[in-house]
Structures are given as C-alpha cells and as structure tokens.
Amino acid sequence: MLRARAAVRLALRFGAASLAVLLVVSAFADSADARARKRHNVRHRTAAAQSYHPAAASIVIDANTGAVLQSTNADSPRHPASLTKIMTLYLLFERLESGKLKLTSELPVSPHAAAQAPSKLGLQPGQTIPVETAIKAIVTKSANDVAVVIAEALGGTEEDFAKQMTAKAHALGMVHTAYFNASGLPDDRQITTARDVALLGRSIQERFPSFYHYFSLRTFEYHGKPIRNHNHLLGVVAGVDGIKTGYIHDSGFNIAINLRRGGRHMVVVVFGGRTARARDARVRDLIDDNIARASPKRSEPAVAQKSEPAAPKTRAAVNAPPAPEPGSTAPIKPTPVKTFAVKAGAVKTASLSAVPLPSQKLTATPANTTASITTVATVKRDPPALPPPPGAKPGVLGVLQVKVASANDETASTTVAAKSHSGWMIQVGAFDDESEAKQRLTIAREKAETQLSHAEPFTERVAKGSKTLFRARFAGLEKEQAEAACKHLKRSDIPCMSLKN
Numbered sequence: 001m002l003r004a005r006a007a008v009r010l011a012l013r014f015g016a017a018s019l020a021v022l023l024v025v026s027a028f029a030d031s032a033d034a035r036a037r038k039r040h041n042v043r044h045r046t047a048a049a050q051s052y053h054p055a056a057a058s059i060v061i062d063a064n065t066g067a068v069l070q071s072t073n074a075d076s077p078r079h080p081a082s083l084t085k086i087m088t089l090y091l092l093f094e095r096l097e098s099g100k101l102k103l104t105s106e107l108p109v110s111p112h113a114a115a116q117a118p119s120k121l122g123l124q125p126g127q128t129i130p131v132e133t134a135i136k137a138i139v140t141k142s143a144n145d146v147a148v149v150i151a152e153a154l155g156g157t158e159e160d161f162a163k164q165m166t167a168k169a170h171a172l173g174m175v176h177t178a179y180f181n182a183s184g185l186p187d188d189r190q191i192t193t194a195r196d197v198a199l200l201g202r203s204i205q206e207r208f209p210s211f212y213h214y215f216s217l218r219t220f221e222y223h224g225k226p227i228r229n230h231n232h233l234l235g236v237v238a239g240v241d242g243i244k245t246g247y248i249h250d251s252g253f254n255i256a257i258n259l260r261r262g263g264r265h266m267v268v269v270v271f272g273g274r275t276a277r278a279r280d281a282r283v284r285d286l287i288d289d290n291i292a293r294a295s296p297k298r299s300e301p302a303v304a305q306k307s308e309p310a311a312p313k314t315r316a317a318v319n320a321p322p323a324p325e326p327g328s329t330a331p332i333k334p335t336p337v338k339t340f341a342v343k344a345g346a347v348k349t350a351s352l353s354a355v356p357l358p359s360q361k362l363t364a365t366p367a368n369t370t371a372s373i374t375t376v377a378t379v380k381r382d383p384p385a386l387p388p389p390p391g392a393k394p395g396v397l398g399v400l401q402v403k404v405a406s407a408n409d410e411t412a413s414t415t416v417a418a419k420s421h422s423g424w425m426i427q428v429g430a431f432d433d434e435s436e437a438k439q440r441l442t443i444a445r446e447k448a449e450t451q452l453s454h455a456e457p458f459t460e461r462v463a464k465g466s467k468t469l470f471r472a473r474f475a476g477l478e479k480e481q482a483e484a485a486c487k488h489l490k491r492s493d494i495p496c497m498s499l500k501n
Contacts, residue, residue: 039313042330053274054075054251054273054291055073055272056074056077056252056324058071058072058074058194058268058286059071059195059269060266060286061266062264062265063265063266063267064264064294064296064297065298065299065300066300069290071195073271074198076193077176077191077192077193078194078271078272079186079190079191079250080190080191080192081246082142082184082245082247082248083145083255084165084246085138085147085182085184086201086204086244087165087200089135089138089204090168090208091150091151091154091164091165092134092135092205093204093207093208097208101133101153102131103131103135104130104132105130106130107131107150108149109123109124109145110148110149110152112158113145113148113149114145116147116148116183117143117185119142119143120141120143120145121141121143121145121146128145128318129149134146134149134150134356135214138320139215139217139220139229140211140217140220140228141218141220141227144184147183148182148183151337158182159180162179162180166178170199173201175196175464176191176193176197178191178192178497179448184246184248184282186248186249186250191497194269194427197256197269198256198267198268198269201258201267201269202267204243205242205243215243215258218235230242230276231257233257233280237246237284237287240257240258241258241259241260242257242258242279243256243257245279247276252279253274253275253276253278253279254269254279255270255273255279256269259287259291261291261298264294264296266287266291268283268287270283319432323476333398346361417436423456423477423478423500424474424479424481424482424501425453425476425477425501426473426477426486426492427496427497428474429495429498430470430472431470431472432467432468432469432470434459434470435470436470438459438472441459441474443494444457444474444494445457445474448487448488450487451485451488452474455477456474456475458475459471459472460473475501477498479498479500482499485498
C-alpha cells in the first residue's frame with residue numbers, strides 16, 4: 001500500500017513538471033510566432049509603401065516677396081485631402097471677425113456630421129460643440145465630423161457651404177480649385193494645386209493674424225485626453241508654426257507649412273508623400289535647399305482683401321489672370337477681385353487644367369469620326385479698377401487689387417453661348433487650341449459611348465486675361481448620368497468633372 005501511494009505521488013510530481021515544461025515551451029512558441037508575424041507585417045507594410053507612388057507636387061514661396069523659389073508639378077490637379085480644412089477655417093474666421101459668431105458660440109451636431117468617416121472627434125447627434133473647441137479639433141486631429149458641423153452652421157448644408165468655399169477660393173485667385181465637401185474626404189471632383197494651396201496658406205495667416213495662432217497648437221485636450229497635432233514638424237523644425245496636413249489614398253500624404261526664421265518667411269506645400277515620414281523629409285529638404293535664397297526683408301504688403309459677411313450662396317466676380325505655365329518660377333499673381341452676394345444659383349467651378357495627368361493617354365482622332373460641336377463666342381468686359389492699397393505692387397502672391405464688378409458680371413470675360421444648355425454637363429478638359437478640345441470630345445465619346453450616347457458635345461471659349469481657353473464639354477445630362485460618365489472616363493485616364501448648368 002505504501003509503495004502504491006509513493007508511486008502515485010511520484011507520478012503526480014512528474015506530471016506537474018511535464019506540464020510546466022509544456023507551458024514554457026508553448027509560451028516560447030507563441031512568442032516566436034508573434035515575432036514572426038510582426039516581422040511579416042513590417043515587411044508587408046514596407047513593401048506596400050515602396051510600391052505606392054502617389055503623384056507628387058511641391059512649391060516653395062518666399063512670403064516676403066511672393067517669389068517662387070521651387071516648384072514641381074505645382075499647377076497639376078491634386079486632391080487636397082484634409083488641406084481642404086484650411087478653407088473651412090478661413091470662412092469660419094471670417095464669421096468670427098465679423099462678429100456673427102464668437103469663440104464661445106455653440107455649434108449643433110447633426111446626424112450627417114456625426115456619421116462622417118474618421119479621423120473624427122466622435123460627436124453625437126444633438127450635442128453641441130464650442131467654436132474654439134471646433135477650431136482646435138480641426139487643427140490638431142483634423143476631425144471630419146467637426147468640419148461638417150462648421151459647414152452646416154455657416155452654410156445651412158455642407159453642399160451649399162462647399163459652394164461658398166469654391167467661390168472664396170476663386171476670389172483669392174485659386175483658379176484651379178473646386179470644393180465639394182468641407183472635410184477633404186474622397187471626392188473625385190474635389191481638386192486643387194500646390195500653387196493654390198500656397199496662396200491660401202499665406203492668405204489665411206495674413207488675413208487673420210488674431211486666429212492663425214491656433215495652427216501652432218501641438219496638443220489639444222478633449223474630455224481629459226490629449227490629442228497630438230498631425231503636423232509633426234511643429235516644435236521640431238526651427239521656425240515652423242503651422243499650417244495643416246492631409247491624407248487620402250489618391251493624394252498620398254500632403255502638407256502645407258509656414259516657416260519664419262531670421263526674418264525670412266516661406267510657405268512650403270508638398271503633395272504625394274508615400275508616408276508621413278517621407279513627406280516630412282521632403283519638406284525638410286526643401287527648407288534646407290531654399291532658406292538661404294529667401295529674402296530676409298519684406299518688400300510687399302500683406303494681403304489686402306476686406307472681410308465681407310458670408311452669404312448662404314455667393315459667387316465671385318473674377319478677373320482671373322492666365323494660368324501659369326507648368327513649372328513657372330514667376331511670382332504668383334493674385335486675382336483682382338471683389339466677392340459679392342447674388343441670387344441663389346449654381347457656382348461655376350474651376351476648369352480642369354489643360355495639362356494632362358501623368359497617367360493620361362491620348363490617342364489620335366480617327367479620320368472617319370466626327371463630333372457635333374457648338375462654338376461659343378466671348379465678349380471681354382473690364383470693370384473699372386479702384387486704386388490699389390498704398391505701396392501695393394502687382395504680380396506678387398497675396399496683393400489683391402480690388403476691382404468693382406456689376407451684379408450682372410460673373411467674370412471680366414462674359415461668355416455668350418450660341419445655344420443654351422440645360423440640366424447637368426461634364427467637362428473633360430480645357431485647351432489652348434479648339435482643335436484639341438474637339439479631339440478630346442471625340443476621344444471621350446469613344447471611351448464612354450454608352451454614357452454619352454445622347455449627350456451634346458460642344459466647346460466653350462473663355463478668355464482669362466490675355467489668354468483664351470477652349471473647354472471641352474458634354475451637355476444635356478441628368479446628375480446621375482453626368483456622375484456615371486465621369487466615373488467611367490476617369491477609368492480611361494481622362495480627367496472629368498460634372499457641373500450643373
């Protein structure tokens with residue numbers, strides 16, 4: 001009996017020891033598997049980053065003189081992503097300056113705002129958020145739900161607010177920018193250029209010096225939790241005091257920064273970083289390469305546009321200068337403009353650049369294919385100019401010489417159509433030569449024969465300063481047809497935007 005009990009105790013001891021050994025071995029195996037998975041994930045992310053090549057663009061502006069110190073694809077269309085929110089805050093700052101809102105004003109949260117995709121603050125329908133908190137949330141976290149809250153508070157609906165944004169962009173001279181939402185979330189129609197963003201970056205800080213300091217916030221505390229600014233160059237690169245970062249897949253990692261160092265003042269914009277780190281490294285290189293070339297003294301006055309009360313729907317009377325040639329190093333020329341409110345109506349967006357996208361492929365027009373084209377004449381009218389501000393000089397970023405336009409003028413060059421077009425239309429390009437516009441119409445119809453079978457192709461001649469462009473358009477579409485046609489054409493590398501006539 002005693003021997004049997006001893007044998008049982010011995011077996012239990014060996015069993016416990018074996019179990020312990022198995023547990024240790026299993027733990028080591030799990031740890032090894034975890035390390036292997038981590039190495040695999042790191043390699044996968046590295047490979048994905050190496051294979052992802054969004055279209056790059058950049059520009060460096062000497063804000064003391066308006067001179068362009070560097071540019072790469074600065075006038076090619078790009079998706080702004082969250083750089084959109086710079087304009088959202090521009091319009092909010094206008095309301096604050098006019099006294100129509102206060103920093104303590106509470107903004108209501110709608111179900112539409114609360115339903116926005118991340119990055120977001122996590123607002124709930126029915127609650128409110130103070131204006132100052134909204135500003136900080138956009139500057140640091142780039143909260144999409146907060147951007148829509150601002151849009152609905154200022155414009156009634158996000159759609160109408162986007163029209164105000166586009167009108168203001170054109171008023172500032174951002175002639176290649178079109179907004180369709182307040183956040184920068186993906187929308188094929190929402191485009192801008194590095195040059196336009198640089199102009200906006202300089203304008204917002206000089207136009208609203210009492211509010212610009214919010215862009216330098218490195219952290220923001222919300223409900224007891226600190227939120228770090230996505231702009232990781234703040235406090236790291238000497239002289240950087242803002243402005244904004246952005247990312248969506250189709251644009252890559254974007255950033256606009258403002259730098260003041262030793263009297264020198266530069267605005268740097270970068271689009272298309274494969275990663276945030278690569279984007280920031282590009283900004284550092286551009287600063288290092290150009291800071292010594294920037295002027296240590298200011299030779300131009302600040303932006304001189306007066307604040308005006310925002311209206312639910314506005315149009316900008318624009319006497320737009322000719323678009324700069326790609327890669328131009330000439331100073332950015334402001335648009336002589338005054339913004340005014342008119343009757344509610346559709347806002348015309350910026351025309352697509354005549355420069356094809358990097359992936360764009362064009363084929364020759366078949367000899368036996370023709371398209372019915374309606375030619376449009378233009379009549380140029382120049383409104384009388386008011387004297388520019390004291391010391392102002394033309395041809396430099398940010399110096400806005402204001403001209404007065406009558407309520408019947410939409411642009412300094414008024415388009416007179418030979419035939420009216422109702423409903424929706426699409427634009428597939430704008431060209432220096434009418435034959436190129438007609439060729440694009442033919443190619444577009446071939447690529448989207450089903451979607452454009454009943455659409456009416458036509459060219460529209462528009463004068464911008466001393467330059468004439470020919471827009472290639474299809475009219476007579478319903479909204480859904482126009483959007484479907486654009487979606488189809490973009491798959492064939494043909495730029496397209498839908499417009500309500």
